[in-house]
Amino acid sequence: xxxxxxxxxxxxxxxxxxxxxxxxSQLKALLQLINQNEDSIFKALDQDLGKSPVESxxxxxxxxxxxxxxxxxxxxxxxxxxxxxxxxxxFPAKAEVMPQPLGVVLIFxxxxxxxxxxxxxxxxxxxxxxTVLLKPSDLAPACMSFLVETIPKYLDNKAIKVVAGGAxxxxxxxxxxxxxxxxTGSPRVGRLVMxxxxxxxxxxxxxxxxxxxAIVDTLSTTPSKAKVTAKRIVGGKWGxxxxxxxxxxxxxxxxEKLASTLIELLKKTIKRxxxxxxxxxxSISRIVNEHQFQRLVNLLKDPNVADSIVxxxxxxxxxxxxEPTILLDPPLDSEIMxxxxxxxxxxxxxxxxxxxxINFINSxxxxxxxxxxxEDETFKKRILSETSSGTVTFNDSMVQFLCDSLPFGGVGQxxxxxxxxxxxxxxxSHEKSILHRGFYxxxxxxxxxxxxxxxxxxxxxxxxxxxxxxxxxxxxxxx
Amino acid sequence: xxxxxxxxxxxxxxSAKEVVQELxxxxxxxxxxxxxxRRTQLKAMLKMMDENEPQIVAALRDDLSKPELESSxxxxxxxxxxxxxxxxxxxxxxxxxxxxxxxxxxxxxAEIVSEPLGVVLVIxxxxYPLLLxxxxxxxxIAAGNxxxxxxxxxxxxxxxxxxxxxxxxxxxxxxxxVEGAVPETTALLEQKWDKIMYTGNGRIGRIVMxxxxxxxxxxxxxxxxxxxVIVDSGINxxxxxxxxxxGKWGxxxxxxxxxxxxxxTTKDYAVELVxxxxxxxxxxxxxxxxxxxxxxxxxxxxxxxxxxxxxDEDKVSSKIVYGGERDKxxxxxAPTILLDVPQDSLIMxxxxxxxxxxxxxxxxxxxxFDLINSGTKPLAAYMFTNNKKLKEKFVEKVSAGGLVINxxxxHLAEPTLPFGGVGDxxxxxxxxxxxxxxxSHKKAVLYRSFAGDAPLRxxxxxxxxxxxxxxxxxxxxxxxxxxxxxxxxx
Numbered sequence: 001x002x003x004x005x006x007x008x009x010x011x012x013x014x015x016x017x018x019x020x021x022x023x024x025s026q027l028k029a030l031l032q033l034i035n036q037n038e039d040s041i042f043k044a045l046d047q048d049l050g051k052s053p054v055e056s057x058x059x060x061x062x063x064x065x066x067x068x069x070x071x072x073x074x075x076x077x078x079x080x081x082x083x084x085x086x087x088x089x090x091f092p093a094k095a096e097v098m099p100q101p102l103g104v105v106l107i108f109x110x111x112x113x114x115x116x117x118x119x120x121x122x123x124x125x126x127x128x129x130x131t132v133l134l135k136p137s138d139l140a141p142a143c144m145s146f147l148v149e150t151i152p153k154y155l156d157n158k159a160i161k162v163v164a165g166g167a168x169x170x171x172x173x174x175x176x177x178x179x180x181x182x183x184t185g186s187p188r189v190g191r192l193v194m195x196x197x198x199x200x201x202x203x204x205x206x207x208x209x210x211x212x213x214a215i216v217d218t219l220s221t222t223p224s225k226a227k228v229t230a231k232r233i234v235g236g237k238w239g240x241x242x243x244x245x246x247x248x249x250x251x252x253x254x255x256e257k258l259a260s261t262l263i264e265l266l267k268k269t270i271k272r273x274x275x276x277x278x279x280x281x282x283s284i285s286r287i288v289n290e291h292q293f294q295r296l297v298n299l300l301k302d303p304n305v306a307d308s309i310v311x312x313x314x315x316x317x318x319x320x321x322x323e324p325t326i327l328l329d330p331p332l333d334s335e336i337m338x339x340x341x342x343x344x345x346x347x348x349x350x351x352x353x354x355x356x357x358i359n360f361i362n363s364x365x366x367x368x369x370x371x372x373x374x375e376d377e378t379f380k381k382r383i384l385s386e387t388s389s390g391t392v393t394f395n396d397s398m399v400q401f402l403c404d405s406l407p408f409g410g411v412g413q414x415x416x417x418x419x420x421x422x423x424x425x426x427x428x429s430h431e432k433s434i435l436h437r438g439f440y441x442x443x444x445x446x447x448x449x450x451x452x453x454x455x456x457x458x459x460x461x462x463x464x465x466x467x468x469x470x471x472x473x474x475x476x477x478x479x
Numbered sequence: 480x481x482x483x484x485x486x487x488x489x490x491x492x493x494s495a496k497e498v499v500q501e502l503x504x505x506x507x508x509x510x511x512x513x514x515x516x517r518r519t520q521l522k523a524m525l526k527m528m529d530e531n532e533p534q535i536v537a538a539l540r541d542d543l544s545k546p547e548l549e550s551s552x553x554x555x556x557x558x559x560x561x562x563x564x565x566x567x568x569x570x571x572x573x574x575x576x577x578x579x580x581x582x583x584x585x586x587x588x589a590e591i592v593s594e595p596l597g598v599v600l601v602i603x604x605x606x607y608p609l610l611l612x613x614x615x616x617x618x619x620i621a622a623g624n625x626x627x628x629x630x631x632x633x634x635x636x637x638x639x640x641x642x643x644x645x646x647x648x649x650x651x652x653x654x655x656x657v658e659g660a661v662p663e664t665t666a667l668l669e670q671k672w673d674k675i676m677y678t679g680n681g682r683i684g685r686i687v688m689x690x691x692x693x694x695x696x697x698x699x700x701x702x703x704x705x706x707x708v709i710v711d712s713g714i715n716x717x718x719x720x721x722x723x724x725x726g727k728w729g730x731x732x733x734x735x736x737x738x739x740x741x742x743x744t745t746k747d748y749a750v751e752l753v754x755x756x757x758x759x760x761x762x763x764x765x766x767x768x769x770x771x772x773x774x775x776x777x778x779x780x781x782x783x784x785x786x787x788x789x790x791d792e793d794k795v796s797s798k799i800v801y802g803g804e805r806d807k808x809x810x811x812x813a814p815t816i817l818l819d820v821p822q823d824s825l826i827m828x829x830x831x832x833x834x835x836x837x838x839x840x841x842x843x844x845x846x847x848f849d850l851i852n853s854g855t856k857p858l859a860a861y862m863f864t865n866n867k868k869l870k871e872k873f874v875e876k877v878s879a880g881g882l883v884i885n886x887x888x889x890h891l892a893e894p895t896l897p898f899g900g901v902g903d904x905x906x907x908x909x910x911x912x913x914x915x916x917x918x919s920h921k922k923a924v925l926y927r928s929f930a931g932d933a934p935l936r937x938x939x940x941x942x943x944x945x946x947x948x949x950x951x952x953x954x955x956x957x958x959x960x961x962x963x964x965x966x967x968x969x
Contacts, residue, residue: 013852054940054948062952066583084895095896100878102901179902187695194692198685201702203906206695218929228932235937273938283938362507384924385512388594396927399587402952405578406589406923411596412673416697418921431908433881433896434874435889439715439865447721448729448763448773450548458548462556462892 001169004161005176008104008131011158017101017129020079024072026126026155030119031068033154034061040150041115044142048114049241050286059240060115063402067120070404070421071127078127078425081434089461094436099429101129102203103179108170108193109136110184111288112244114143117184117207122160124424130180131159135173137185138166139288178202180428184246187413205417205427208410209340210367211250214397215357215383217374219258219265229373229395230265234273236371236397238324242285243344244292246414247369249397250341253357256350263326263348267311270324278314278323287320287343296322296343299336308347355379358386366390366412371397390414490659495666498655502598502625505653512595512623517569520620520649524613525562527648528555534640535609542608542634543731544776544810553730554609557892561614564894564911565621572621572915578923583952588926593919595623596697597673602664602687604678605633605778606734606832611678611701612641616654618914624674625653629667631679632660633778672696674918678736680830681903699907699917702900703830704857705740708887709847709873711864712748719863719885720755724763726861726887728814732775733834734782737859737881737888740831742838743847749840753816756836757801760814768813769806776810777833783810786833789826790815798837844869848876856880856902861887880904 011017034041041061045051051059081098105125109118118136125132134151136144148164163169174181174196183193184207197204214236218229237249254262275281287293297315300306305327306313312325327347330336336347351357354374361370370389374380380394390410393400400406401420409418419427443461445454456477460468471477488494510516528535532555539545539554578589599619603612612630619626628645630638642656657663668675668690677687678701691698708723727739744752764771777783787805790796795817796803802815817837820826826837841847844864851860860879864870870884880900881890890896891910899908909917933951934944950958 052938052940054938054945057945058936058948058952062948066952084893086893086895090889090893095890095893097897098874100901190695191692194695195689198688198692201681201684201688201700201903201906208695225929228929231932231937239937283940384592384922385594388597388920389922391923391925393925394927395929396587396925399584399927400589400923400925402583403578403580403587403589403923403925405580406925407591407921408923411920411922413695415695430878430901431897432879432901433890433893433898435881435883435886435893435896436870437884437886437889439718439885442718442721446725446729448546449765449771450546450773455548455551458552459556462552462560 001163001172002176004163005104005133007158008133008161012101012103012131016156017126017131017159020076022156023075023126023129026160027068027072027075027123029154030123030126031065033150034064034068037146037150040146044146045114047142048111048140049288050284051241052283052285054283055239055241055285060113063116064119064123066402067123067404067420067424071123071425074422075127075425078422084433086435087464088466089464090437092438096434098432098434099128099425100432102428102430103130105130105132105180105182105428106173106178107132107134108181108183108185109134111137111139112241114140118147121182121184121419121424124419125182125428126160127425128428130428132161133173134160134162135165135170136162138164180204182417182419182427183207190415205409205419206415207246207408207417207419208368208413208415209246209342210410210414211340211364212247212367212369212371213357213361214249214252214371215354215374216252216254216258216262217354217372217376217379218395219254219261221375226261226265230262230269232373232395232397234266234269237346238270238274238284238344240398242287243346244285244288244342247398247401248342249346249371250367251337251347251349253349253351253354253360255354256352259328259348259350263310263328266326266346270311274324278316278321281321281323284324284344287322290320292343293317293320293322296341296345299339299341299343299345300325302331302334302336305330305334305336312344355382358382361387366410366414368410368414369393369400388412390418490657490663490666492666492669495657495663495670498627498657499598499670499672502627502653502655506595506597506625510650511620511625511653514570514573516650516653517620517623518566520654521562521566521569521617523648524617524620525559525566527644528559528562531640531644535637538636538640539609541636542605543734543778545731546773546775548773549729549731549775554607558610558613558617561617561894561910561914565617565915568912569621569915572912575924580925582956584925584927586928586930590924592922592924593622593915594922596918596920598625598627599674599676599918600627600629600667600672602629602675602677602679603631605631606731606736608634608637609641615676615678615909615914618909619918620654621915622918624918626655627667628654628656629664630656630658632658674698676907676909676917677701684905699899699909700905701736701907701909702858702903702905703736703832704855704879704900704904705830706737706857706859706861706879707847707851708739708742709844709851709860709862709864710742710744710748710752711844711862711866711869712745714863714865714885716751716755717759720752720759722863722886723861724756724759724814727836728760728764728774728834730888732777733836734775734778734832735888737891738832739836739861739887740857741827742836743850744838744840745844746840746842749818749838752838753800753818756816760801764814768802769804769809769811774811774814774834777812778810780810782833783807783812786812786831786835789829789831789833790835792825795820795824795826802834845872848872851877856900856904858900858904859883859888859890878902880908
C-alpha cells in the first residue's frame with residue numbers, strides 16, 4: 001500500500017495531473033465508465049441495498065452524470081486565476097489568486113450512497129488536479145468490488161487508485177501523510193480522522209450527519225398543498241435509501257391539533273408509494289446489514305417507544321426489512337430521539353404552537369439540513385436567523401442535493417467543509433495569492449533609518465490619504 | 480484590590496468552562512448577531528487604538544524592543560485599516576448571496592446566507608502581538624461571534640495591556656481576553672469551540688488541531704516555514720536588496736512568518752548580491768547595527784540561544800560574510816549574511832525566525848524551483864526577476880501560501896488577497912472579506928414552491944418514470960419532451 005501512495009506522490013510531483021487536458025480526459029473517462037456500466041451499477045446497488053433502478057438512477061447514476069458534465073463545462077473557468085483589486089498605493093502592481101492542486105488526497109466514502117459519495121468527491125479532486133486514493137466502504141461490498149475492478153479499466157492508474165478493505169485498512173491509511181482527507185460518515189469516526197490528520201497538519205472536510213428535522217406547517221392551507229407536503233415528506237424519508245441518508249428527514253415537528261391529519265395523510269401516501277404491508281413492500285431499499293438492522297430494532301425495544309407506534313413496526317429479519325414506521329410523541333429522552341435514526345422510523349413530535357419548533361431544534365446539535373414546510377414568510381425568516389444547519393430547504397425535501405450552485409456541507413456536529421459544483425473544485429484546491437510588483441517607483445520612506453517624516457509618510461500612505469501625502473511631499477504638512 | 484485577587488486565582492479547566500458558558504449564553508441571546516453591536520465593537524476597537532497609541536508602542540518596546548515606526552505601522556495602522564474596512568464593508572458582506580438554480584429543481588430560488596459560527600477561540604503569537612491578536616478578532620466580530628482571545632505569554636506586556644484595554648473598551652460579556660501560558664491554553668483547548676484560529680508554529684498547531692478534533696471544531700492554522708527569495712540577475716539590484724532588507728530585518732528583525740528566510744541566487748551573481756547587501760545594510764543600520772534603534776531585539780534568551788546555535792554550528796560559522804556580532808545582555812544579534820552553508824546544516828532545516836540570512840548558490844536560476852519544492856511548503860515565496868518566462872514558471876511551479884514578485888511581504892497589506900498557508904505552513908486564510916468568511920458558516924437555502932410537483936419523483940417506480948428522470952437530470956428540454964412523448968429508451 002505504501003508503494004501505491006509513493007506512486008501517487010511521484011505522479012503528482014512529475015506534473016502528471018496538472019494539465020487541463022488530463023483532467024478533462026479523466027472526467028470524460030469517468031462519464032464513459034458510468035454510461036457503459038449502468039446495468040452493473042444497478043445490480044450492485046440492488047445487491048448491497050435493495051435499491052430499485054429508479055432510485056439508483058435518481059440518487060447515484062444521474063447525480064454523477066450531471067456532476068461530471070457540469071464540471072467539464074466549467075473547468076476552464078474554475079482553473080483560471082482570479083484578479084484581485086490593488087489600491088493605488090501599490091502602483092504598479094497586479095494581484096491575483098490562483099487555484100492549485102493540494103497534492104495527494106484521500107477520500108473515504110460511506111455505504112449508503114456508495115457510488116455518489118465515492119465518485120462525486122473524486123470528480124472534485126480530479127478537476128482540481130490532484131492524485132487520489134479512494135477507500136469505499138466495505139459495508140456495501142458489491143459496490144466496493146465494482147469500483148476496485150472497474151476504475152482501473154477507465155482511469156489513469158498512476159494517478160487514481162481504489163483500495164478495498166475495512167476499518168483496519170482505513171486506520172493504516174490514516175497513519176500516512178496526505179495533502180487532504182475527505183471523509184463522509186459518522187461523527188465518531190470523523191473525530192478519529194481529524195485527530196489522525198492533525199499529526200500531519202492535513203486539512204480535512206468532514207461530511208457527517210445529524211437529526212434532520214422537518215417542520216410541518218402547511219397542513220391547514222389547501223388540501224392539495226397538504227397532499228404535496230405529505231408526498232414530499234414520505235419521499236424525503238423513505239425515498240433515499242429507506243431513511244439511511246444523512247439528509248433524510250429524521251423526525252417531524254407539527255402542531256398537536258394537526259397530528260392526526262398528518263398521520264392519516266402519511267399513511268395513505270406510504271401505502272400508495274410502497275405497498276399495503278410488509279409483505280407487499282416495493283420500491284424501497286432494505287436495511288444494509290444485520291448490525292444496522294439490530295440497531296434499529298433496538299430503538300423500538302423501549303416499551304414507551306413501542307407504545308408510541310401508530311403505523312408499521314413490523315420487521316423481517318431474514319430479508320433485513322423494516323416497514324415504514326411512524327411514531328407519535330415517543331419520550332424525548334429515548335434513544336430514538338437522541339441518536340440519528342438513519343432508518344425507516346419516523347417520530348412525530350407535537351407542539352402547542354409550531355413556532356416552538358425553533359427552540360426544539362436548537363436543543364439538539366446542528367443538523368445537516370432543516371426542512372420547513374410553511375408559507376409564513378415571517379416564520380421562514382425566523383427559522384433562517386434563529387437556527388443553524390448546513391442547509392435549509394423550504395417546502396421540499398432532498399432536492400437541494402441536486403443544486404450545484406449551493407454548497408453542500410454541515411456545521412457544528414454535522415461537519416465542516418463543503419462540496420458540489422465549484423465547491424468541490426475549491427475544496428481540493430489551494431488558493432494561492434500572487435502579487436506582482438514593479439521596480440519603479442521606489443518609495444524611500446519604506447527604508448530605515450527611521451525619521452519622523454518617514455513615520456508620517458507611511459501613516460498617511462496606510463490611510464490611503466493621497467492628498468495628505470502630496471501635501472507632505474510639497475512641505476505643507478509638518479512631521 | 481478585589482481584581483488583584485481574582486487575577487491571581489488559577490485559570491483552570493473549570494474557569495475555562497465558565498468562560499465558554501458565559502459567552503455561549505451571550506451568543507444564544509443574540510447579542511453578537513446584531514449589526515449595531517458589531518459596529519459598536521469595531522468602533523470601540525478603533526477608539527481603543529487611537530487613544531492608547533503611546534501605551535501600545537511602549538508595551539511593544541518592552542516585549543520586543545520594536546522600533547516605534549514598526550509598531551505604529553505594522554501593528555497599529557494595519558489594524559486600524561482592517562477595522563475601517565470591516566466597518567465599511569460589513570453590511571455588504573452580511574448580505575445573502577444569490578445562487579443559480581437549475582432545471583432539475585425548477586421552480587425554485589436559492590441563496591447562501593452567512594451566519595456566525597458561535598463562540599470562537601483566537602490564539603495569537605508573540606512577534607506581532609497586537610496585530611495577530613486583534614486582526615482575527617475583527618473578522619470574528621464582523622461575522623457576529625463571541626470571542627476568547629488568548630495572547631502569547633512570550634510578549635507579556637502587550638498581553639496584559641490587551642487584557643486591560645479590551646475589558647475597558649469592548650463588551651466583556653461577549654469578548655474576553657484570557658492571559659496565561661501552557662496550562663491556561665490547555666484548559667481552553669479542552670472546551671468545545673465553534674472555531675479555533677491559531678497563529679504560531681507547526682508543533683503547537685498539531686496540538687491545537689488534535690484538541691479540536693475531539694469536538695469536531697474546524698480550525699484555521701497560520702503557521703510558518705522557510706520563505707525563500709530567488710534573486711535573478713538583470714534586475715535593479717539596489718531596489719531588490721532594499722526590499723529584501725525591509726522584509727527581513729525591517730520586520731521585527733526577521734522574526735516574522737513571512738520574512739525572507741533564505742536567498743537562492745546563481746553562483747555568478749552571488750558576489751554582487753552580497754556587496755549590495757553590505758552597502759544597503761550599512762546605509763540603513765549604520766556601522767554598528769547592534770546600537771541601531773531601528774532594529775527589534777531577539778525576543779528572549781531561549782530564542783537568542785537557539786539562533787546562536789544555528790550560527791555557531793561548525794560548518795556554518797565559517798560561512799559568515801557579513802555581521803555575526805552579538806550582544807547577549809541586550810539580546811541583540813547583528814544582521815548576518817552567510818554564503819553557501821551546507822544543505823544539511825541546522826540553519827537550512829528549520830525556520831530561522833531571526834536576523835540570519837543564508838544565501839544558497841546554484842548554477843541556473845531555474846534550479847531554484849526544485850530546491851524550494853524539495854522542502855515543505857512555506858507561507859510565502861519571493862522572486863526578483865525581469866524575465867517574464869521565469870515569472871510564469873515561478874508562479875506555476877512553486878507551491879506556497881502566497882507569492883510576491885519583485886518585492887517581499889507587502890502582500891500582507893493587500894486585503895483582497897487571502898492570507899494563509901498550505902501544507903506545513905497551515906490551512907485556512909484571512910484578511911479583508913476572507914476574515915469574515917472564515918468566521919462564518921455559509922448556509923445554503925433552497926426555496927421551493929408547491930407548484931410543479933412531478934409524480935415521477937415518487938414510487939411506485941416504473942420504466943416511464945425512469946425515462947423521464949434521466950431526461951430531467953440530463954437537463955435538455957428536448958430530452959424531456961421526448962421522454963414525455965415516450966420516444967426515449969429507459
